[in-house]
Amino acid sequence: MLWFVGIGVSGFKSIPIEALDVLSKADIVYLEQFTSPIGKSDLRKIKDSTKAEFKEAKRWLVEDGNEILKNAKKKKVALLSYGDPYIATTHIELRTRAIDEKIKTFSIHASSSLTSMIGECGLHFYKVGRIATIMSEMKSLTTPYYVIYKNIIEGNHTILLLEYNQDKDFFLEPNVALHGLLETEKGQMRKVVDLSTFVIVASRIGFRDQAIISGKISSLKKRDFGKPPHTVIIPGRLHFTESDALKILGECIDEPFDNSEKTQKISSQMMKKYVPMIRDALEEVRPRYKDQKEFHIILENAELYIKDAEKFLEEGQDEVAILSIGYADGLIDALRLAKGLDPKM
Numbered sequence: 001m002l003w004f005v006g007i008g009v010s011g012f013k014s015i016p017i018e019a020l021d022v023l024s025k026a027d028i029v030y031l032e033q034f035t036s037p038i039g040k041s042d043l044r045k046i047k048d049s050t051k052a053e054f055k056e057a058k059r060w061l062v063e064d065g066n067e068i069l070k071n072a073k074k075k076k077v078a079l080l081s082y083g084d085p086y087i088a089t090t091h092i093e094l095r096t097r098a099i100d101e102k103i104k105t106f107s108i109h110a111s112s113s114l115t116s117m118i119g120e121c122g123l124h125f126y127k128v129g130r131i132a133t134i135m136s137e138m139k140s141l142t143t144p145y146y147v148i149y150k151n152i153i154e155g156n157h158t159i160l161l162l163e164y165n166q167d168k169d170f171f172l173e174p175n176v177a178l179h180g181l182l183e184t185e186k187g188q189m190r191k192v193v194d195l196s197t198f199v200i201v202a203s204r205i206g207f208r209d210q211a212i213i214s215g216k217i218s219s220l221k222k223r224d225f226g227k228p229p230h231t232v233i234i235p236g237r238l239h240f241t242e243s244d245a246l247k248i249l250g251e252c253i254d255e256p257f258d259n260s261e262k263t264q265k266i267s268s269q270m271m272k273k274y275v276p277m278i279r280d281a282l283e284e285v286r287p288r289y290k291d292q293k294e295f296h297i298i299l300e301n302a303e304l305y306i307k308d309a310e311k312f313l314e315e316g317q318d319e320v321a322i323l324s325i326g327y328a329d330g331l332i333d334a335l336r337l338a339k340g341l342d343p344k345m
Contacts, residue, residue, distance in 0.1 A: 002072035002098050004085040006110030009206030011042035012049075019080075019108045023050040027075035030068060034059035034166045036082040036113065036229055046080070059166065065094045072103045084112040114159065117205045117231060121212055122245020127236065129156030134177045134232070135163045136170075141184040148181075148234050149192045152260045155237035162230055171228035174201045178217050178232065191263050193217070193234075198257055200233040200246070201225055212250025219253045236260050267318035271309065271325065278306060278329050285335045295335065302331040 003022050008014025023029060029052045031038070038046075047054050057079070061067060071077050085091050085107060098105050118125045129151030132144035144160060151158040162172040181193045195218040203211045203225050211226060235242070236259060243256040264272075282302055289295040305328035312321035336342070 001076045001104045001106070002068070002095075003076075003078040003106045003108065004091055004095060005078050005080045005108045006084040006112075007038075007046075007080055007082060008110040009083055009113045009116050011039060011207070012045040014110065014206065015046075015049075016108055016110055019110070020049055022078050022106075022108065023052070025076060026050060026052040026078040028053045028055065028071050028077045029080060030055050030057040030062075030078070031080045032057040032059070032062050033082070034062070034164075035088050036164065037166070037169075038082060052078070059090075062090050062094065065097060068094065069098055069101060069103065072098060073101070082113070084109050087112050087114060111206070113205055113231075117159075117202045117233075118157075120205055120210070120249065121200055121202060121214075121233065122249045123157055123233070123235065123242050124239060127155070127157050127239075129154060129158055129236070131159045131161065133161040133163065134172060134180065136172050136176065138180055138183065141180045142188070145181060145184045145188055145190075145192060149190055149263065152192065152234070152236050152263045153265055155260055157236050158234045160232040160234065162228075162232065164229060171230070173228075174225050174230045174232050175221055175223070178221055182217070190266065190269070194262075195221075198235060198254065198259055200235065200250075201230055202233060203228070203230045205231075212246075213253070214246050214250060214256065215253030234259060265318060267322055268313065271313050271321060274325055274329070275306060275310060278325060278332060281332050281336070282306070282328070285332060285339070285341070288339050289335065298331055298335060302328045302335075305331070 003026070005019045005022060007019065008016070029050050031046060031054070033056065062079070068077060068079060079085070079091070081088060081091060095105050114131070115125060118128060130147050132147040134141060134144050148158045160177065162174065162177055164171055178199065182195070185193045195216065197217050198214065199217055199220060200212065200214040201220065204227060209227070213220065213223065213225065235256070238256050238258060246252050246256050282299070286299055289299060305324045309321045309324035309328065312324060
């Protein structure tokens, strides 16, 4: 038998009563801390609440899963984790393996830091987009950068989890994460993150010393956010009730505002660049066919494709817009080649 037990976000005192009952009956209790650390006092209380064999499980042990599954075939085993057990995909994979091996599984859910954090900040949870993790290695920041980009385009909020290494007791600081995003912007240049971007730093959610601080990156980049763990949230479009809540529920240094106003879709950025360029190319080649009426239909089609591209983009049909401007570009290049002109010029 294998129980997957969430212990909530506030240490030992947030453990569900049902979970305490499981701890009293278990033969082996595994406590994983690779998703988030648990304080020494809470760790001692958890140990004291069970008479079972108690093991602190490293990430590799849970990911490998063989020891846990082997024991669960003959004994009552509980796997404890911070928050809700199924926020971590590792636990879902372990549960499916257990069921496949005919091991009975049970779940005890608890509050998750993700849902708790959004509520504590006063944000609307249905507006949370894809979640990303920021690691200390700079070249890995391209992925979270584009997660932020896509979320902002859709008006959604981005939760950025910061690297935690249990073995090294390492937490990535919010300041370092924000600096990394600013450096990534220099290379990507999509106008996703800059010093004026409004961000929220949520620290130690669920504990008495939790803190929620928000403001522009320029206002936060040198701020000491205290003890970890921390999470960075980059809001998309803020409803006025979210803005009001941010100012009341935490320390709001700057007036909240919409981060999506300055960020354009890649397709819009491309069109802004290519439409004037292709129009100029059309006007350059048009006089060369002034006396060749059989080519006028091609010139007219190129003009129509340009207009269609602008119309499709305005209507939100980005892919069709890019396709149309591509057709116009192809026709104009063909006309250039026919006159011995370099199509790249």
